[in-house]
Amino acid sequence: MLLSIANPDAGAFADPAAAIQAAAPAYAKWGKLAMEETAKAYHGASIVDYRYEGRFSGAEGVAEERFLLWLRQEGREFGVRVACRVQQGTDHLLDVKLTEI
Numbered sequence: 001m002l003l004s005i006a007n008p009d010a011g012a013f014a015d016p017a018a019a020i021q022a023a024a025p026a027y028a029k030w031g032k033l034a035m036e037e038t039a040k041a042y043h044g045a046s047i048v049d050y051r052y053e054g055r056f057s058g059a060e061g062v063a064e065e066r067f068l069l070w071l072r073q074e075g076r077e078f079g080v081r082v083a084c085r086v087q088q089g090t091d092h093l094l095d096v097k098l099t100e101i
Helices: 016-023 028-041
Strands: 046-057 062-073 076-087 092-100
Touching: 028 046, 028 062, 028 076, 028 092
Parallel strands: none
Antiparallel strands: 046 062, 062 076, 076 092
């Protein structure tokens, strides 16, 4: 008896870029922005660690995506908390706040 193990959906992820895009979490674009803004503010620093802290709902349909980035610059390591405030529903960026911790 011959059994076929062929998957009829094998071509679903024939494009690796599509597979990566499909797997990206909802906060990925805000994480990228957090790293870009941190790199601008701390020119020459290396981002050595990254953690998504979560989405926090605020007043009047505003949400805050929070990230903690760990940086190394001139022999010193320190954290920077990045808060991206966005309008819920439209996902429109309102502002970005960086706080060194």
